[in-house]
Amino acid sequence: MPYKNRKKRNLEWIVRGVIVIGMLPFFALLFAFWRGQLGFNPVETALQRTGEIAVVFLLISLAWSPIKRLFGWPMMLRFRKIFGLYAAFYAFTHFATFAIWDYGLNLALIMMEIREKPFILLGLAALLILLVLAATSFRYWQKKLGKGWRTLHRTVYAAAVLVLVHYFLAVKGNLFSLQGDYGAPLVAALTLLLLFLLRFPFIYRPLARIIQRKTS
Amino acid sequence: MEHEKSHSIPVDPGEITPKHIYQSRRQFLKQMGIFGMGALLASCAPALNSGSDPMDAPDEDLADNLTSYEAITGYCNFYEFTTNKEQVDENAQDFVTSPWSVMVDGMVENPRAFSMEEILASFTQEERIYRMRCVEGWSMVIPWVGFPLHELLEAVVPTEQAKYVLFEAALVPDQMEGANSGLFPFPYLEGLRLDEAMHDLTILATGLYDEPMPPQNGAPIRLVVPWKYGFKSIKSIVRISLVPDQPPTLWNTVAPQEYGFYANVNPNVDHPRWSQATERRIGETGRRETLFMNGYAEEVLPLYEGMDLTINF
Numbered sequence: 001m002p003y004k005n006r007k008k009r010n011l012e013w014i015v016r017g018v019i020v021i022g023m024l025p026f027f028a029l030l031f032a033f034w035r036g037q038l039g040f041n042p043v044e045t046a047l048q049r050t051g052e053i054a055v056v057f058l059l060i061s062l063a064w065s066p067i068k069r070l071f072g073w074p075m076m077l078r079f080r081k082i083f084g085l086y087a088a089f090y091a092f093t094h095f096a097t098f099a100i101w102d103y104g105l106n107l108a109l110i111m112m113e114i115r116e117k118p119f120i121l122l123g124l125a126a127l128l129i130l131l132v133l134a135a136t137s138f139r140y141w142q143k144k145l146g147k148g149w150r151t152l153h154r155t156v157y158a159a160a161v162l163v164l165v166h167y168f169l170a171v172k173g174n175l176f177s178l179q180g181d182y183g184a185p186l187v188a189a190l191t192l193l194l195l196f197l198l199r200f201p202f203i204y205r206p207l208a209r210i211i212q213r214k215t216s
Numbered sequence: 217m218e219h220e221k222s223h224s225i226p227v228d229p230g231e232i233t234p235k236h237i238y239q240s241r242r243q244f245l246k247q248m249g250i251f252g253m254g255a256l257l258a259s260c261a262p263a264l265n266s267g268s269d270p271m272d273a274p275d276e277d278l279a280d281n282l283t284s285y286e287a288i289t290g291y292c293n294f295y296e297f298t299t300n301k302e303q304v305d306e307n308a309q310d311f312v313t314s315p316w317s318v319m320v321d322g323m324v325e326n327p328r329a330f331s332m333e334e335i336l337a338s339f340t341q342e343e344r345i346y347r348m349r350c351v352e353g354w355s356m357v358i359p360w361v362g363f364p365l366h367e368l369l370e371a372v373v374p375t376e377q378a379k380y381v382l383f384e385a386a387l388v389p390d391q392m393e394g395a396n397s398g399l400f401p402f403p404y405l406e407g408l409r410l411d412e413a414m415h416d417l418t419i420l421a422t423g424l425y426d427e428p429m430p431p432q433n434g435a436p437i438r439l440v441v442p443w444k445y446g447f448k449s450i451k452s453i454v455r456i457s458l459v460p461d462q463p464p465t466l467w468n469t470v471a472p473q474e475y476g477f478y479a480n481v482n483p484n485v486d487h488p489r490w491s492q493a494t495e496r497r498i499g500e501t502g503r504r505e506t507l508f509m510n511g512y513a514e515e516v517l518p519l520y521e522g523m524d525l526t527i528n529f
Contacts, residue, residue: 039302040291040498041354104502112491119489169489172352174471179399181299 011076018079022086025053026093046097052184054090055167057083058130058160059191066198072212081137084156088134091127091163119169126162129155157196164189278504280347283356285425287498292432293350294451295400296385296392308431311391313452316436320368322457323378330368332436336422338371339363343426344419346442348449349481349510354496360440362421366414369458374410378458381413382406383439386452400466406450407463407477408441411519417442417512420453443512445479476529480520481510485529 029049032038038045061083068075098120103110114120133153135141142149167188173180198204290305297307314332321327330338341361349355369381387403389395395402412418421440422429429435434451441448447467457463467475474488483493483506494503509516520528 040287041301041496043496044354102496102503109494116486117490172471173399174474177470179401179470181295181399183299183399 015078015082018082022057022082025049026090043097043102046101047094050090050094050097051167051170054087054094055163055188057090058087058156058163059188059195061087062156062160062192062195066195066204069204070198070208070211072208084130085134085137088127088130091130095124095127119166122162122169123166126159126166129159129162133159160192164192280357281499282345282359283497283499285427288356288358288424289430289432291498293352293446294432294434296387296395296402296404297432298394305430305432307393311388311431311435311452313429313431313435316454318437318453319455320372320457321455322382322459323375324369324458325373325375327372332422335368335420335437339367341422344421344440346417346440347507347510347512348440348442348446349495349506351445351447351475351479351487351492353490353492353494354498355506355510356498358440359425360419360421361423361426362419362440364416365418365420365439366416368420368456369413372458374458377460379410380459380462381408381410382455382457382459382463383408383450383453384455384457385434385450386454401469402466404450404466405463405469406439406448406465407459408448409462409519410458412441412516415516415519417515443480443509443516445475445481447475448479478520478525478528480516480525480529481506482508482525482529484508485526 029038029046033042033046036042061080064080064083065075065077067073099105099110103113114124133156136145136149136152145152164185167185168175168182171181171185173182175182178186198207291301292304293301294304294308297304297311316332317329318332318335319327319329341363343359343361345357345359347355348358365381383406385404385406387395394400408418419440420437421434422437424430424433429438431452434449434453437453438451439449439453448465462477465475465477467479468477481492486492492506495506496503507513
């Protein structure tokens with residue numbers, strides 16, 4: 001088989017593998033629920049885990065092109081899309097856990113919570129952005145929106161910021177003095193900041209030069 | 217001695233729930249009967265006890281079944297050890313709780329230290345089954361073993377200047393992994409107004425489920441104030457001081473706009489970032505309405521006569 005075809009076929013398998021791996025946390029969570037392994041406050045555990053998994057996928061998706069560019073590796077943007085779709089999927093599962101499992105689909109109570117509590121409203125806003133991005137992630141929309149597609153999909157950074165604030169506000173403590181259980185949200189925030197900075201050529205070009213010179 | 221039931225309480229305009237919220241909550245609890253007992257519980261985890269079936273009982277009579285020993289000792293907020301609630305038991309195993317003494321001082325005639333042996337011998341320990349409501353929105357029903365705080369305070373004779381009681385928890389960095397995280401201004405401090413401290417419901421607990429207090433629950437001696445959010449019930453007490461002014465408390469120091477000094481359970485006064493109208497009872501499915509003063513309003517409301525509870529939260 002010609003080398004190029006073989007490479008392409010291997011890539012297909014890797015893509016499928018990544019898709020399967022992305023579903024594993026979801027099935028692990030379902031399994032844990034079924035076996036009563038979600039601890040003493042299973043709704044809370046499910047909310048925390050789905051939220052954390054969503055954040056991780058979002059950050060991986062955001063990290064994909066900056067890292068590729070830094071190291072001079074081929075972009076392979078289809079993987080970025082898979083991670084982004086999973087971020088939207090887990091964010092939706094997180095919201096469904098809140099609306100269905102926690103609040104029993106009581107719309108009046110849910111609407112009241114969303115209206116009154118900014119932390120929930122921010123999360124919902126982030127989810128809506130991610131869902132729109134997920135829906136428009138297919139080639140049909142890339143063609144239809146043309147240049148507008150890139151602009152639309154840059155709102156993923158807005159979603160990431162909303163998610164970060166939502167995460168910080170979910171922690172007991174004082175955001176301004178940073179007293180409280182801020183370990184995980186802080187790591188997420190610093191990661192996001194780093195990834196955002198890496199978008200700028202004046203930052204990534206010199207870094208890329210150093211990294212690629214060392215490895216060539 | 218059991219103090220666990222919620223009596224019907226005289227309704228005060230300040231606690232009337234806006235009708236649209238009340239009705240949606242009633243509807244919610246009925247709906248939970250459909251969702252809670254049906255689809256979601258189909259292959260229910262063995263740990264969940266279906267003690268309360270919202271379809272059978274009207275809201276006011278939701279049962280208060282005892283939370284399991286496993287849950288009470290396996291799900292704790294004790295940040296000195298870790299912020300992971302289900303890991304506190306593991307991290308607290310090496311906490312040394314004997315020998316132990318509690319220093320009782322301040323504006324009292326006979327300030328002195330009490331050893332745990334003396335405390336257990338001098339004050340009759342009795343069972344008190346209390347609801348416990350965490351500010352985070354979950355709750356339990358716990359069969360404490362302890363004695364009324366006022367008995368200890370009476371033994372040292374507070375003077376006229378004593379208006380508040382300050383409590384201090386143990387801080388032993390060698391045995392407490394989270395003590396030096398820098399995230400919290402330990403040692404954990406809490407406080408009560410003197411009349412709250414002297415109330416018969418307020419106890420010092422030394423055990424639960426007829427067992428000695430496990431380290432993760434605040435061994436060997438801790439406070440339990442059932443009508444307030446759980447963070448007021450300070451654990452592993454080393455010092456009790458009678459003071460003239462309202463003392464600082466850890467959570468009030470960390471975020472005063474969110475955690476007040478009084479911290480009375482009140483479904484009508486929301487936390488700034490989340491609602492306090494409903495709660496999840498650990499071991500049960502679905503949410504239940506949070507009770508005013510955690511259901512102890514009849515016993516404690518007189519303490520707050522004339523006070524605006526939205527300001528003094």
